[in-house]
Amino acid sequence: MFVAATCSVSTARADDDGPVAIVAAKVLVASWEGEQVIDHGVVLVRNGKIESVGARATTEIPDGVRVIDVGDRWVMPGMVDLHSHVAGPDVDLNDMVFQCNPELRASSVVVPSNRLLDRGLASGVTTVLFIPGSGTNVGGQGILLKTSPSTFEAMRVRDPGSLKIAQGDNPMRWGYGMGRGLMNHHIRDTVARGEAYAKAWTSYEKGEGSLPEKQLDLEPFRDLFAHRTQISTHTQIYRLVLSTITMLKGEFGLDVYIDHGEWAGYLAAPLAVKLGVAAIIGPREIDTPSARLPNTDGKIVSVSAEYQKRGPMQVGFNTDAPVVPQEELFLQATMGVRYGFENDAMEAVRGLTIVPAHTAGIDDRVGSLEPGKDADLVVITGDPTDPRSFVELVFVEGRVVYDVATDGRRF
Amino acid sequence: MKFHEMLQRRLLFAAAACFCTLVALPTVFAQEKGADDKKEDEKKDADKKDGDAKKKEEDKWFAVTHADLYTGTGARFRDATVLAKNGKIEKIGVEVDLPEGTTVLDAGGLVVYPGLVAYSSNGLFGAASSDFADSVNTFSPNLVMALGNGITTTGQSGAALKLKRGEIDGVLMKDKATTLLNFSAQNPQGRRSLLDKFAATSQYLRDYRAWEEKKKNDKDLKEPAKKDSDATILQILKGEILARFQSDDRDELLGIARLAQKYGFRPVIEGCREGWTIAEELGRAGAYAVVTPRDRVDKSEELVAAGGTSIENAAILRAHGVQIAIVPSGKSVDLGGIAGRDILALTVEAGFGVRGGLTNDAALEAITIVPARLLGVDHRVGSLEVGKDCDLIVCDGDIMHYETFVQQAVVDGKVVYEKNKELFYAHIRPRNDSALAPETRVDKGQEQPEKTAAAAESKDDAKKDEKKSDKPDKKEEKKD
Numbered sequence: 018m019f020v021a022a023t024c025s026v027s028t029a030r031a032d033d034d035g036p037v038a039i040v041a042a043k044v045l046v047a048s049w050e051g052e053q054v055i056d057h058g059v060v061l062v063r064n065g066k067i068e069s070v071g072a073r074a075t076t077e078i079p080d081g082v083r084v085i086d087v088g089d090r091w092v093m094p095g096m097v098d099l100h101s102h103v104a105g106p107d108v109d110l111n112d113m114v115f116q117c118n119p120e121l122r123a124s125s126v127v128v129p130s131n132r133l134l135d136r137g138l139a140s141g142v143t144t145v146l147f148i149p150g151s152g153t154n155v156g157g158q159g160i161l162l163k164t165s166p167s168t169f170e171a172m173r174v175r176d177p178g179s180l181k182i183a184q185g186d187n188p189m190r191w192g193y194g195m196g197r198g199l200m201n202h203h204i205r206d207t208v209a210r211g212e213a214y215a216k217a218w219t220s221y222e223k224g225e226g227s228l229p230e231k232q233l234d235l236e237p238f239r240d241l242f243a244h245r246t247q248i249s250t251h252t253q254i255y256r257l258v259l260s261t262i263t264m265l266k267g268e269f270g271l272d273v274y275i276d277h278g279e280w281a282g283y284l285a286a287p288l289a290v291k292l293g294v295a296a297i298i299g300p301r302e303i304d305t306p307s308a309r310l311p312n313t314d315g316k317i318v319s320v321s322a323e324y325q326k327r328g329p330m331q332v333g334f335n336t337d338a339p340v341v342p343q344e345e346l347f348l349q350a351t352m353g354v355r356y357g358f359e360n361d362a363m364e365a366v367r368g369l370t371i372v373p374a375h376t377a378g379i380d381d382r383v384g385s386l387e388p389g390k391d392a393d394l395v396v397i398t399g400d401p402t403d404p405r406s407f408v409e410l411v412f413v414e415g416r417v418v419y420d421v422a423t424d425g426r427r428f
Numbered sequence: 429m430k431f432h433e434m435l436q437r438r439l440l441f442a443a444a445a446c447f448c449t450l451v452a453l454p455t456v457f458a459q460e461k462g463a464d465d466k467k468e469d470e471k472k473d474a475d476k477k478d479g480d481a482k483k484k485e486e487d488k489w490f491a492v493t494h495a496d497l498y499t500g501t502g503a504r505f506r507d508a509t510v511l512a513k514n515g516k517i518e519k520i521g522v523e524v525d526l527p528e529g530t531t532v533l534d535a536g537g538l539v540v541y542p543g544l545v546a547y548s549s550n551g552l553f554g555a556a557s558s559d560f561a562d563s564v565n566t567f568s569p570n571l572v573m574a575l576g577n578g579i580t581t582t583g584q585s586g587a588a589l590k591l592k593r594g595e596i597d598g599v600l601m602k603d604k605a606t607t608l609l610n611f612s613a614q615n616p617q618g619r620r621s622l623l624d625k626f627a628a629t630s631q632y633l634r635d636y637r638a639w640e641e642k643k644k645n646d647k648d649l650k651e652p653a654k655k656d657s658d659a660t661i662l663q664i665l666k667g668e669i670l671a672r673f674q675s676d677d678r679d680e681l682l683g684i685a686r687l688a689q690k691y692g693f694r695p696v697i698e699g700c701r702e703g704w705t706i707a708e709e710l711g712r713a714g715a716y717a718v719v720t721p722r723d724r725v726d727k728s729e730e731l732v733a734a735g736g737t738s739i740e741n742a743a744i745l746r747a748h749g750v751q752i753a754i755v756p757s758g759k760s761v762d763l764g765g766i767a768g769r770d771i772l773a774l775t776v777e778a779g780f781g782v783r784g785g786l787t788n789d790a791a792l793e794a795i796t797i798v799p800a801r802l803l804g805v806d807h808r809v810g811s812l813e814v815g816k817d818c819d820l821i822v823c824d825g826d827i828m829h830y831e832t833f834v835q836q837a838v839v840d841g842k843v844v845y846e847k848n849k850e851l852f853y854a855h856i857r858p859r860n861d862s863a864l865a866p867e868t869r870v871d872k873g874q875e876q877p878e879k880t881a882a883a884a885e886s887k888d889d890a891k892k893d894e895k896k897s898d899k900p901d902k903k904e905e906k907k908d
Contacts, residue, residue, distance in 0.1 A: 132726065279765060301765025315851040341766060342724065352767035355830045357856045403830060404779035426739050426784070
């Protein structure tokens with residue numbers, strides 16, 4: 018998809034165990050538009066990629082392919098969390114020296130194979146967007162990572178995975194007298210400078226201008242304005258979501274998504290639908306009759322359901338781990354559904370897989386069980402959104418990376 | 429309710445604690461009735477007969493009918509009736525005749541469970557205060573939300589409280605069922621002193637019992653001295669109160685198990701995170717564990733043996749005979765927006781118990797009868813049995829399923845919560861009222877004089893529709 022100098026995509030790892038066919042009672046395909054579920058299905062995996070997916074009755078398993086029959090278990094794509102802070106050390110990346118820090122990179126603090134990611138993996142989370150904190154208006158560059166491999170290079174899916182912008186509230190702790198006007202000004206100023214910088218480089222590359230001076234803080238905007246990456250925004254209440262959409266998408270035309278969807282931000286959903294902005298909900302899944310305005314008249318509502326109600330839009334779920342533990346990503350969807358998120362067409366599972374993958378532009382590799390994609394598979398005892406189901410087996414790029422039989426129950 | 433009534437009730441409540449102890453007295457006297465009393469009894473009987481007709485009018489009958497009924501005792505009924513008289517369960521069965529004037533709650537297509545018991549919570553009766561009697565508010569929205577999530581009894585500061593909405597009488601079920609002991613490894617002196625007290629008290633109790641025996645022959649024998657014995661520990665050893673510990677650490681847990689075995693009492697252990705590593709010991713000690721299955725703590729790096737939390741903790745402990753109560757990590761109602769962790773998520777947490785290997789029934793016990801036992805109110809709540817309080821919840825499916833909502837909550841034979849009439853959850857998957865309309869149903873053994881063939885047909889259709897899916901009328905309207 019978008020391979021650029023600053024956007025490296027790791028190559029598929031060799032599959033040590035040879036081709037594998039996973040036979041299961043249910044295969045949750047979760048394709049973007051198309052097949053969603055196959056009963057009694059089989060997933061064929063070769064060289065770390067999915068070769069084919071189909072019904073057991075009509076799919077021929079070639080000779081020499083090892084068959085893993087998981088019986089009445091279900092198979093689903095590895096889950097994708099677009100808001101995670103646990104791929105690094107305990108003290109997270111939240112450097113708050115400047116009000117806007119687009120030059121900071123989450124990639125510089127990744128700690129592979131850490132125990133928090135391990136637990137996440139044991140509940141089926143195979144891809145995360147590891148992003149800086151929300152202490153400033155522009156926190157820095159996030160990185161999209163697989164959770165399982167033990168080296169940084171092998172984990173990396175895309176860098177930068179996003180530019181983290183925090184719209185309001187949290188960045189107010191950056192300094193005295195911080196208000197929404199000032200914060201919006203600084204975001205707009207930074208993006209405007211970035212746009213000019215990106216344009217200068219584009220012109221230069223076309224042979225129309227002189228070589229621009231390299232500015233590290235504005236580098237990520239070259240990817241952003243070329244639509245090779247997105248802005249993930251910490252934006253929650255109505256006014257903030259509104260300015261996220263109108264400014265970043267409306268004014269600058271950048272790919273942006275709501276990545277900390279909470280509270281009554283859903284009131285801006287019609288505009289989000291109009292401009293094609295996705296909403297990834299979490300860590301707060303419900304809006305409650307508290308004193309927050311505009312309030313909900315005392316009803317307890319599901320934030321995801323309220324977004325969903327307001328039009329055909331992409332609604333996914335995140336954890337903001339460790340705010341919600343990485344391994345409880347699925348529970349975010351569970352709670353969404355409990356409080357009213359429509360789940361008749363597998364929306365909850367989609368919100369954990371293909372929706373975030375599509376939102377982050379990595380749906381060519383992850384998010385569904387379709388031929389050509391990475392063989393990131395999760396074998397689970399039943400409905401993935403039921404806390405009573407548990408993960409038995411996880412494959413990442415064709416390799417077994419968690420197996421209850423040998424690793425014991427991690428979650 | 430007028431203000432002065434409120435005030436009166438509050439005063440009544442303050443007196444309730446004293447009253448509780450007084451209640452026991454008539455029972456004591458009743459056992460030692462003399463001949464004179466018998467005469468009076470006969471007279472009373474005569475009076476009673478006269479008053480019977482009048483009395484019957486005063487009896488309040490309440491019934492839940494057509495229910496899929498989980499009694500919590502292992503029994504399950506289809507199309508069952510629970511009949512309550514004055515708030516106590518009178519009959520449970522499939523064909524139950526309802527007395528005239530019974531208030532009927534038709535639970536057709538719904539599942540009925542005993543009201544849930546939260547082992548411990550804060551703030552369900554308004555702002556938590558050290559003195560419950562001063563701060564109790566039975567109109568609190570928290571109480572309504574708790575009912576809406578199935579909780580009808582809760583522990584708070586060691587007392588067992590019933591979620592009686594808008595009423596103060598009967599809220600306090602039991603003042604104190606457990607006593608907290610400190611057996612922390614961080615406090616070796618306290619530990620030593622506790623051990624000494626146990627030794628002294630146990631010795632005293634032995635001496636006292638021996639004295640009681642010998643006294644029969646030698647009336648002048650002196651009662652043994654209490655010396656260093658401890659009044660609370662005496663209660664524990666006599667089985668009058670449960671000893672409660674807060675402990676997660678393997679070594680501490682082992683110490684508690686051994687203490688309990690040595691002195692023959694059953695410890696209640698809150699936390700018990702590393703319990704799974706020494707489940708056999710805890711099982712032998714007859715321990716009760718109050719656990720949060722989702723808890724996650726890494727084991728100490730210095731610990732060579734297995735340690736830290738395990739999602740299988742509850743299941744492993746139970747397999748070794750430890751009785752399990754489940755509590756969520758949050759004790760109060762949390763309206764901050766992060767869902768599934770506060771006291772309202774009791775069933776979600778129990779679901780994590782199932783994730784770790786508990787059966788659905790065991791997980792349900794862990795939020796009903798076991799906590800009721802620990803709070804000392806299992807003779808009244810925690811399961812649906814004749815003679816117990818009619819505290820039950822009517823749900824639109826398996827209570828352990830995340831989509832299931834409590835449709836009605838009944839406390840002491842009175843509907844105190846109806847989902848479709850309360851602001852909080854009414855908008856979420858509302859049930860079509862017609863699915864519950866009594867006139868579309870035919871009660872077994874009851875005549876339906878005005879029933880037409882067409883009505884009977886439509887009723888059959890309705891039943892067929894219901895059977896088609898576990899969760900009927902999620903969205904679509906019933907056609908009849």
